[in-house]
Amino acid sequence: xxxxxxxxxxxxDKVLVDIVDYVRKYKIDSKLALDTARNCLIDTLGCGLxxxxxxxxxxxxxxxxxxxxxxxxxxxPGTQFQLDPVxxxxxxxxxxxxxxFNDTWLAAEWGHPSDNLGGILATADWLSRNAVAxxxxxxxxxxxxxxxxxxxxxxxxxxxxxxxNKVGLDHVLLVKLASTAVVGELIxxxxxxxxxxxxxxxxxxxxxxxxxxxxxxxxxKSWAAGDAxxxxxxxALIAKTGEMGYPSVLTAPTWGFYDVLxxxxxxxxxxxxxxxxxxNVLFKISFPAEFHSQxxxxxxxxxxxALAKAGKSVADIKKITIRTxxxxxxxxxxQGPLANPADRDHCIQYMxxxxxxxxxxxxxxxxxxxxxDPRIDTLREKIVCxxxxxFTKDYHDPEKRSIANAxxxxxxxxxxxxxxxxxxxxxxxxxxxxxxxxxxEKFKINLARHFPAKQQEAILAxxxxxxxxxxxxxxxxxxxxxx
Numbered sequence: 001x002x003x004x005x006x007x008x009x010x011x012x013d014k015v016l017v018d019i020v021d022y023v024r025k026y027k028i029d030s031k032l033a034l035d036t037a038r039n040c041l042i043d044t045l046g047c048g049l050x051x052x053x054x055x056x057x058x059x060x061x062x063x064x065x066x067x068x069x070x071x072x073x074x075x076x077p078g079t080q081f082q083l084d085p086v087x088x089x090x091x092x093x094x095x096x097x098x099x100x101f102n103d104t105w106l107a108a109e110w111g112h113p114s115d116n117l118g119g120i121l122a123t124a125d126w127l128s129r130n131a132v133a134x135x136x137x138x139x140x141x142x143x144x145x146x147x148x149x150x151x152x153x154x155x156x157x158x159x160x161x162x163x164x165n166k167v168g169l170d171h172v173l174l175v176k177l178a179s180t181a182v183v184g185e186l187i188x189x190x191x192x193x194x195x196x197x198x199x200x201x202x203x204x205x206x207x208x209x210x211x212x213x214x215x216x217x218x219x220x221k222s223w224a225a226g227d228a229x230x231x232x233x234x235x236a237l238i239a240k241t242g243e244m245g246y247p248s249v250l251t252a253p254t255w256g257f258y259d260v261l262x263x264x265x266x267x268x269x270x271x272x273x274x275x276x277x278x279x280n281v282l283f284k285i286s287f288p289a290e291f292h293s294q295x296x297x298x299x300x301x302x303x304x305x306a307l308a309k310a311g312k313s314v315a316d317i318k319k320i321t322i323r324t325x326x327x328x329x330x331x332x333x334x335q336g337p338l339a340n341p342a343d344r345d346h347c348i349q350y351m352x353x354x355x356x357x358x359x360x361x362x363x364x365x366x367x368x369x370x371x372x373d374p375r376i377d378t379l380r381e382k383i384v385c386x387x388x389x390x391f392t393k394d395y396h397d398p399e400k401r402s403i404a405n406a407x408x409x410x411x412x413x414x415x416x417x418x419x420x421x422x423x424x425x426x427x428x429x430x431x432x433x434x435x436x437x438x439x440x441e442k443f444k445i446n447l448a449r450h451f452p453a454k455q456q457e458a459i460l461a462x463x464x465x466x467x468x469x470x471x472x473x474x475x476x477x478x479x480x481x482x483x
Contacts, residue, residue: 012195012247015267016202019154019177020194022273023185028146033275035466037145040152042463043283043439044102044114045481046446049078050363051098053449060223061091072133074125077481078450085119085126089179089233093118093226099363100222100345103427104282104291105152106327106395106403109159111171113281115225116151119179119233120144121478123186128475139186141477142470147182149278154178156277160398161268165331169261170207172228177201179232187236196245200235202257203249214334217343270398280401283427285438288363292328293351295422296405300355302420303409307356314357314375316411320383322348323406323419325391333385341366349380352407394423403428440464450483 028034051057062081063070074088075081081091093115096102103114121144128138155178164171180201184194207228211220239245250257251266258266287297307313334347344350344366353376355361364370394402406421426435443463447456459480462468469477 010248010251012199012245013250015250016195016198016247018273019181019198020191022154023150023181024191024194026150026273028149028275030149030275030279033149033278034142034145034470036278036281037148037152038463038466038469039283039436039439040103040114040148040278040281041117041141041145041469042443043285044096044117045077046443047097047099047101048092048095049446049450049481050101051095052078054098054363056219057095057098057222060094060226063087072126072129074122074129075475075478075482077478078483080483083122085122086230086233086237088122088126089119090223090226090230091118092122093175093229094223095226097225098222099288100290101284101288101363104284105156105159105277106282106291106401107156107160108163108396109165109171109174110291110327110331111155111159111174112225113152113155113175113178113277114148115172115175116155116179116182116229117148118226119183119229120147120151120186121474122230123183123233123236124474125478127186128473132473132475138473138475140470141472141474143186144474145470147186149275150185150273151178151182152277152281153273153275154181156281157269157271157273158267160270162262164262165209167261167263168209170209170212170224172224173206175225176204176228176232176235179229180235183233184236184239187240189236189240193239193242195247196243197236197239199245199247199249200239200243201232203246204231204235206261211342212331212346214336214343217339217346219340219342221342221346280429282403282425282429283435283439285427285435285442286425287351287361288345288366289351289361290332290346290348291425292325292332292403293348293405294425294427295403296322296324296328296348296407297351297355297361298422298425299405299407299420300352301359301361302422303407303417304356304359306417306420307409310417312411314353314379316413317379317382317409318412319410320352320356320379321408321410322352322383322385323388323391323408323421324348324385325395325404326387327392327395328405329385329387335380338371341371344371347380348385349383350376352383353379401428451481455480 155174332348404423
């Protein structure tokens with residue numbers, strides 16, 4: 001006879017309590033974190049503006065029901081849409097993730113913490129417009145920056161020691177979790193309501209990584225984070241109605257997250273929540289490519305120049321060896337046909353072949369017009385990945401957090417080019433001095449895609465000035481991006 005199950009409602013799991021108490025009580029006073037958050041904000045919005053050039057992205061934009069107008073709703077940068085905060089979060093989240101060009105966090109689990117901006121900005125804008133309409137003070141952009149730091153921290157600290165990909169779950173579940181906590185705080189949930197909201201995010205259905213891997217790689221990976229951050233806004237609003245939560249959502253025997261989805265193992269933590277993740281986040285500055293390949297692409301561009309100097313072409317190549325880390329092999333080492341852009345921007349062989357041939361790697365290089373060049377697949381077949389254990393160790397070292405790749409080219413005549421090693425990509429904390437000017441230039445290029453010169457100047461005047469940006473009302477800042 002089975003033992004009876006206690007019906008006594010338990011205290012909330014410690015993981016829930018720690019998240020909620022951090023969001024409600026922790027004071028963000030790190031200048032580095034807030035400065036980095038501002039750079040993250042402009043880079044993330046710039047990525048979204050570039051994505052609006054792609055019909056595959058824009059077809060998903062707008063209200064669920066065409067023609068719906070939401071008075072005092074959140075506006076979607078680069079468009080004329082004004083939507084409810086849930087759908088606005090989806091729009092913003094999808095556009096900023098579409099081209100795989102926003103920031104990255106690499107650890108036991110990887111992901112893109114700026115994905116949370118969809119929910120944070122949409123909610124803050126919606127709250128601000130309604131506040132102004134009723135004669136109250138709007139939120140400021142400093143509130144948005146603080147929310148970004150905290151969302152980065154929740155997603156990133158959980159990711160440090162817990163691999164969701166190894167059990168087949170997609171990292172966007174951490175976006176949903178972090179966004180729910182931060183958005184819930186923005187809309188004024190009590191402590192108990194916020195614990196309920198976070199529990200709802202964990203008991204919710206979680207995305208599989210099916211759409212990120214062969215043979216099913218597809219474009220959902222480009223809007224999955226938008227879906228997650230918008231779902232977070234919805235769950236926070238549900239909790240605000242007084243809807244109950246599920247206190248042992250993680251630890252409940254048989255039915256909890258750990259037993260159902262995490263092989264019965266509890267989450268492990270390397271550090272307490274603070275501002276570490278934002279301070280150390282990785283920016284994708286030069287290439288719209290899966291981050292584990294960034295240093296490989298950089299090395300490939302160096303070798304493209306070396307090929308010309310040596311009087312060689314890609315037709316002379318016999319073999320290319322990529323010395324890399326374990327995560328890159330697990331995620332982006334691909335052989336065989338690549339079905340679409342989503343497949344190509346997660347194939348290290350493709351992302352090395354293109355710059356070796358053309359001396360560049362842009363978002364357009366993943367499209368069919370470029371992919372049909374037969375030289376790419378011919379070169380892909382000659383590229384072999386091998387793990388370097390030291391690279392893997394340094395990848396996980398919290399003091400280094402390198403993403404190293406090393407490329408060696410061998411020619412048919414037996415000669416070789418000297419191996420090119422790149423340990424830290426241009427967007428790494430260790431290369432901030434070189435990287436931030438390039439990040440700002442990337443932002444300027446993305447602004448110029450959509451806005452006339454006067455509007456660009458107005459956006460830049462605020463966005464590049466920390467004090468001005470922090471003091472500006474959220475709705476006024478978002479209005480700068482309206483077409």
